[in-house]
Amino acid sequence: MANINDNFLKLKAGYLFPEIGRRVNAFCDANADANVIKLGIGDVTEPLPEAIRTAMHSAIDEMGQSQTFRGYGPEQGYAFLREAIATNDFQSRGCDISPEEIFISDGSKCDTGNILDIFGPGNTVAVQDPVYPVYVDTNVMAGRTGEADENGRYEGLTYLPCTADNDFTPSLPEQPVDMIYLCYPNNPTGSVASKETLKKWVDYANENGSIILFDAAYEAFITDDSIPHSIYEIDGARNCAIEFRSFSKNAGFTGTRCALTVVPKSLKGKTANGDEQEIHALWNRRQSTKFNGVSYIIQRGAEAAYSDAGKEQIKTLINFYLENASILSEGLQSVGINVFGGVNAPYIWLKTPEGMKSWEFFDHLLDKAHLVGTPGSGFGASGEGYFRLSAFNSRANVEEAVQRLKSLMG
Amino acid sequence: MANINDNFLKLKAGYLFPEIGRRVNAFCDANADANVIKLGIGDVTEPLPEAIRTAMHSAIDEMGQSQTFRGYGPEQGYAFLREAIATNDFQSRGCDISPEEIFISDGSKCDTGNILDIFGPGNTVAVQDPVYPVYVDTNVMAGRTGEADENGRYEGLTYLPCTADNDFTPSLPEQPVDMIYLCYPNNPTGSVASKETLKKWVDYANENGSIILFDAAYEAFITDDSIPHSIYEIDGARNCAIEFRSFSKNAGFTGTRCALTVVPKSLKGKTANGDEQEIHALWNRRQSTKFNGVSYIIQRGAEAAYSDAGKEQIKTLINFYLENASILSEGLQSVGINVFGGVNAPYIWLKTPEGMKSWEFFDHLLDKAHLVGTPGSGFGASGEGYFRLSAFNSRANVEEAVQRLKSLMG
Structure with missing residues (x-):
């Protein structure tokens, strides 16, 4: 029988984003009315530029x-x-x-x-x-x-x-x-x-x-x-x-x-x-x-x-996402969260409050604020105790997310 | 210093299609007025279907x-x-x-x-x-x-x-x-x-x-x-x-x-x-x-x-190329060339005349009829003495190619 590449068997089964998807789906099944806002995966949300x-x-x-x-x-x-x-x-x-x-x-x-x-x-x-x-x-x-x-x-x-x-x-x-x-x-x-x-x-x-x-x-x-x-x-x-x-x-x-x-x-x-x-x-x-x-x-x-038009339209897009990052960052800081990134990058990297583990904070945010982020430990052992929020979302969702963070942690 | 994948060094430098390109370019440089018809690479030529x-x-x-x-x-x-x-x-x-x-x-x-x-x-x-x-x-x-x-x-x-x-x-x-x-x-x-x-x-x-x-x-x-x-x-x-x-x-x-x-x-x-x-x-x-x-x-x-529209338009495309194949095939047979394929496929596989080697026939066709095909030996040792012509071209080019083949070998 043909041999497989055995190195594949070393890969851990619980790849980060599928595991997030699994937990989010389970939550949504149990809470059909919840308006879950996803700031997890780094996927853009705004239309392709006209040019x-x-x-x-x-x-x-x-x-x-x-x-x-x-x-x-x-x-x-x-x-x-x-x-x-x-x-x-x-x-x-x-x-x-x-x-x-x-x-x-x-x-x-x-x-x-x-x-x-x-x-x-x-x-x-x-x-x-x-x-x-x-x-x-x-x-x-x-x-x-x-x-x-x-x-x-x-x-x-x-x-x-x-x-x-x-x-x-x-x-x-x-x-x-x-x-x-x-x-x-x-x-x-x-x-x-x-x-x-x-x-x-x-x-x-x-x-x-x-x-x-x-x-x-x-x-x-x-x-x-x-x-x-x-x-x-x-x-x-x-x-x-x-x-x-x-x-x-x-x-x-x-x-x-x-x-x-x-x-x-x-x-x-x-x-x-x-x-x-x-x-x-x-x-x-x-x-x-x-x-x-x-x-x-x-x-x-x-x-x-x-x-020229393309450059201008892309600049508008980038500024939009950077403003989202800034809104998220300020909101988190206003409730005492220690944040990094978000200035020259579309990602906010935050220290989880009260020494929570990354996945613990993930479940807490999902359960209490219906917000999805990415547990830092999913990116490696040194990410434990950190959490990533993405600025790729609509302005309304970002503002709503900040309100929920303030209610939860303020 | 980082090591390369040494297996790449086993690859033969003269990959088939670049070598064809080299010979065609050399011919065109020396014969600027020649109207070269390319029936070599299997690339489609007709517009994308409207659907x-x-x-x-x-x-x-x-x-x-x-x-x-x-x-x-x-x-x-x-x-x-x-x-x-x-x-x-x-x-x-x-x-x-x-x-x-x-x-x-x-x-x-x-x-x-x-x-x-x-x-x-x-x-x-x-x-x-x-x-x-x-x-x-x-x-x-x-x-x-x-x-x-x-x-x-x-x-x-x-x-x-x-x-x-x-x-x-x-x-x-x-x-x-x-x-x-x-x-x-x-x-x-x-x-x-x-x-x-x-x-x-x-x-x-x-x-x-x-x-x-x-x-x-x-x-x-x-x-x-x-x-x-x-x-x-x-x-x-x-x-x-x-x-x-x-x-x-x-x-x-x-x-x-x-x-x-x-x-x-x-x-x-x-x-x-x-x-x-x-x-x-x-x-x-x-x-x-x-x-x-x-x-x-x-x-x-x-x-x-x-x-439905897509299927119909694709059928028209396929029939067009198959008719090209049929025209090429009949033209070649009319001058005594032994041809294979071209009925359920867009490729004509022909036995080179008079026991010519594949690349010899390539040079002959290019030089005398300004036609480009693909030498069979480029596909492997058992392709020696064979030659591939592609039916992917305009009708006018295919008909002109047949006229030239008839003049050359008729």
């Missing part, structure tokens, strides 16, 4: 005429989109990134998982803790870990704790690691990295021959001018970093699907013989062989995010 | 209103599409396939590659020869082969020759194999499998505990009522087969991107302990962790393929 919809309508019309019909596109993405990204997201901020170094995909979740295809099984891996679970789970699937312990930490991974004690800024690993996942603005803590912090990581990676997998999915929420939007704003990053970006959280593409990954041509890895190998060529081969590009219609929509 | 465009326009409008906006969808695909597929593609043909067994994706190329994530490294693999190169290359990347020999055959893979001598119907493997790729209607040979042929494979797989990876991307081109469209038309297939399907070649989605993979809940694999494990659960976990679903807009387009 983007207009561009997609036009692209569909092009697909209806023989002369302008598009079949297979380049697996790497259309030049029109790669060029718009290179100019607007990178070159405008002084990053030396060319269109050929940008690969368009249907999601950062896919790319952060699929990127592991091109790396050897023996690499050691470090992750921030708490962390977006996909980085960990995809390494488990790829066989780079042992079993999980009772706190959910997998043997063989290096966890870098991020708590209020270190201002959510992890220390460098004590033992050298080959691959490091960094996410800034951070999911789930909403913290950001200064130029100095990123420089420390870039220098570490270049000294140790490590590769940084930099997830910048939330860069559009940065309001502080001194905070870098891209790791390529740091000297030396072209030699050690891959960057992931998405249209999900800025342009509202969580249901529309478009993202990108930057692999600089100067980035190298090592073969078994000790030779150096261009990582760009490997990712290009991986994508050419296992991917067929993003829909032409969607790529035209993403391109419109860089038009 | 599909209308559905996608509506979906974009829904995305523009808060009340109907869609964020993250189910990673497995929306129920409306999975139900339409289960009813129309499977249950209508007597196949016992439920919507929960259907996973929507952005391409069969992705799925046939990604499916390997859930299987162990030790499985033995058989492929038809000639074969769609992605099946082979993704197994090379996953480390299931040794190096390639001078014919491009990788050590460790079992090749099942398909030539005119065996009517393009391969024999069962001499040694048991764990995984078998079958593609019907076949790319590149255009051959089909009867119920009896498929029954032989299903029985073999069930006896040996093998899994069949069945690629049915071209099923819509079947004109012969006795030929199965799905492997699930065969008793026992639910216990041994995964089926891949696509909207690329029927509804013209090569640039729009939507496909599906069927994993029956009754399909099992073996863990290292010898326990049985549901393959469906593994694929569900893989997709939930490394994929975020297909764009809502595109899924609404795919759903419209099953409306």
Whole structure:
């Protein structure tokens, strides 16, 4: 009989969001009249910007005429989109990134998982803790870990704790690691990295021959001018970093699907013989062989995010969600809750009151205020005692949520 | 320094379609006035059906209103599409396939590659020869082969020759194999499998505990009522087969991107302990962790393929390409070329005249008739001496191509 990949069996069954769904459904079944407000999953709620919809309508019309019909596109993405990204997201901020170094995909979740295809099984891996679970789970699937312990930490991974004690800024690993996942603005803590912090990581990676997998999915929420939007704003990053970006959280593409990954041509890895190998060529081969590009219609929509109208409409969206974050943050602070994030990020990371455990606070909020958030411990052992609230919701729901929090805890 | 996946270094540099592109570009540079007609790559050319465009326009409008906006969808695909597929593609043909067994994706190329994530490294693999190169290359990347020999055959893979001598119907493997790729209607040979042929494979797989990876991307081109469209038309297939399907070649989605993979809940694999494990659960976990679903807009387009208008418009498209195939086929036969396929498939597979090698015939056709096809040897050693022509083109181009073939070889 065909063998399965046994590494899958190491994955913990109770994945965070399904468990939240289970508890919410159970509550709703028992309390049919409750108006539950969900501030858990980081999913956008506001309509797609008009400039983007207009561009997609036009692209569909092009697909209806023989002369302008598009079949297979380049697996790497259309030049029109790669060029718009290179100019607007990178070159405008002084990053030396060319269109050929940008690969368009249907999601950062896919790319952060699929990127592991091109790396050897023996690499050691470090992750921030708490962390977006996909980085960990995809390494488990790829066989780079042992079993999980009772706190959910997998043997063989290096966890870098991020708590209020270190201002959510992890220390460098004590033992050298080959691959490091960094996410800034951070999911789930909403913290950001200064130029100095990123420089420390870039220098570490270049000294140790490590590769940084930099997830910048939330860069559009940065309001502080001194905070870098891209790791390529740091000297030396072209030699050690891959960057992931998405249209999900800025342009509202969580249901529309478009993202990108930057692999600089100067980035190298090592073969078994000790030779150096261009990582760009490997990712290009991986994508050419296992991917067929993003829909032409969607790529035209993403391109419109860089038009004057698109930029303006996205700015309005971002400001809307940031105002939500601010309302949530102020409301929580007014009842004595210790909050982090929410300024350069759409997530509020809060310390649970009275030393409650994360899941205990989850049940308390759901039961007493009919509010859903995400237990910090679901993102890793160092998230225990913390809780995440998302600013992605309507203004009315956010204001109602704050009223309920005040009633409950005020 | 981080290690790369050394298996990538085994891949042959000269991948088929880039090499064709290189030769065509060189020819065009030297012959700027030549009107080159491309019948090489299997890419559709006719406009997207109106029913599909209308559905996608509506979906974009829904995305523009808060009340109907869609964020993250189910990673497995929306129920409306999975139900339409289960009813129309499977249950209508007597196949016992439920919507929960259907996973929507952005391409069969992705799925046939990604499916390997859930299987162990030790499985033995058989492929038809000639074969769609992605099946082979993704197994090379996953480390299931040794190096390639001078014919491009990788050590460790079992090749099942398909030539005119065996009517393009391969024999069962001499040694048991764990995984078998079958593609019907076949790319590149255009051959089909009867119920009896498929029954032989299903029985073999069930006896040996093998899994069949069945690629049915071209099923819509079947004109012969006795030929199965799905492997699930065969008793026992639910216990041994995964089926891949696509909207690329029927509804013209090569640039729009939507496909599906069927994993029956009754399909099992073996863990290292010898326990049985549901393959469906593994694929569900893989997709939930490394994929975020297909764009809502595109899924609404795919759903419209099953409306009355959509079905009618797709039928018109298929008939158009099949008429192209018929025109090509008759033209070739009129000048004494031995042709296969082209009746239940959009590909003509022809024996090169006068014992020419595949690439020799490629250069001859390009040079003398300004026609581009695909050398059979590019699909595998058993394709040597054969050549593929695609019926995906405008009628005018197909008729002009036939005139040129007649002038050249008549």
